[in-house]
Amino acid sequence: MPGTPKIALNPIQWMASADGWLDPSLAPEPKQRLSLIKQAGFDAVMAEVPAGFTVEQYLALLDETGLTLAPGYFVVRSDGRDGNQADVVASATEVARQHAQLGMTEIGLGLGMAKDRPRVLRPAQGYDPDDSRVEAVTALIGQISDAMLAEGVRPSLHPHVGTWIETEEEGRAVLDALPSSRLGFLPDTGHLAWAGADVGRFVKDYAERIPFVHVKDCRLSVAAEGREKDWGYQQTVLAGLWVEPGRGELDLAGIIGNLPSEFDGWLMVEVDRPDIADPYESAQVSARWMHSTYPAQS
Template identity: 30%
Template sequence: MSKFAGKISVHAITWGQEHIKAMEEAARLGFRAMEPWPSFALQYADRPDELKELLDRHGLIMSALYGGASGESGRRFSDPASRQSIIDYNVRLAKVAAACGAGHLVFGPGGPRNAAATLDELKTAAETISEAAKRTLELGVKACVHPHLWTELQDENELDAIMEMCDPETVFFAPDTAHLTGAGMDAAEMIRRYKERVAYVHLKDLMPEDARKEDFPMLLGNEALPVFCELGLGPINFQPIIQALMEIGYTGWMTVEIDQSTSTPYRSLEICRDFVEQQLGIPIQGVSVSQ
């Protein structure tokens, strides 16, 4: 049986604003690559070599940065007035990423989600994504569309429309196992559907529905939103997802991510690490992490 040929990274989001602690503890857990907070990375926009040296000091390399329409409250791909701001923001991120040896930006949509996107909104979003993606690709950094619950790009029909409207040579796909599943999609099927464009992956789980916190801060109407949890503690079956990635010959990054720890960041990522290694059979240092 073939083995997963991709590379494992870890997201720094679990540690919040404790960026140095994130590096220290991720390295202690055995991770060799990290997706840092974009706001932290941009502190080094004028001296990216220092950020690379900081990662090097902890035995880490940068796998990607999270960009897109995120980073500013209320900014959306579907708002033509935000286009230049989004382009400028992602170019700044791409310059830092490229200087640190990373080749991907995760293009997160804007939020909060008010309603399903209209065709006109999707057309505008696709134009903005395409233009920003062209600019980042000129710097050697691929823009990877990342559907996200509670945002302007959440549902399957919206993802399909964006992918159809955007050039496959310029705009890529970053499936997130929890966000796709939470929106009612089959993550493995979406990976197969866009097999030529899958360029980055977030590995993430959802809290079982009957255990989701009622006081989670982001609300839609009167219903609490799903809460993400450590890998293996939720309902997602990851084996078919890994199988789909192997079927398409994926050799890129798969970044372990949990937004909020149920104990401590170290313990949460220890659980995730053990799940990846013991249940999925993927050693986190099993494949060379050279870019």
């Protein structure tokens, strides 16, 4: 593509747990983790202030390790009708304020998930669809968007397997209900593909409101087997669903090629569970593929 996208890493491969989930406590301490990311070949990392750090301390550590920031992520822990909406909006406001202090103007936004939730037990099937629930979630996301925009940060919707905004239909419903001025779109190539979306078409249809993409490769054959055998989220992950970019069964370059030719936003690698056992080697392989596929232009 003629534009020059920026490349970043969300270093979750260091958090992959033995049960097919993510455990942040498994990751190296912040300075070591950021140093490893830089050494692996990435120059930018997803914005996330470590626990116990001030914004100033975090920025100083980034400067010391030679990394810049890409947009972070906010988890909406409500379905819009459980009574937790006010607390979620308050949390979103604080996260947006912190993001603005980091110099960011965009952030990802997706619904929360837990191991015992219905769509985690029956993933990527759009289990128990409910238009009224989608409407309630959309209303809450609208409130969150307004609160974040007041802090100078625009959220972008991130449909995610295992949540109540999982399918292409649900994602489109939210995006169509809220204008791009209030809500961008953060596609995740792997999650959308697992959920059966036409990812390339989805990206193309909403390309003008995409500030960044989560670049995730997967084995569609594992996704299909999991659906056929009624595997849960964790079982499907443990069967080898996720892989480093370029090592799976998605046409990542083709999907990303649906972005505007002038796209200069972020392509953020995510490897939820590394196929290469060592997380550092996983990051290295990911960086090599990304830089060879999207070389920097002078």
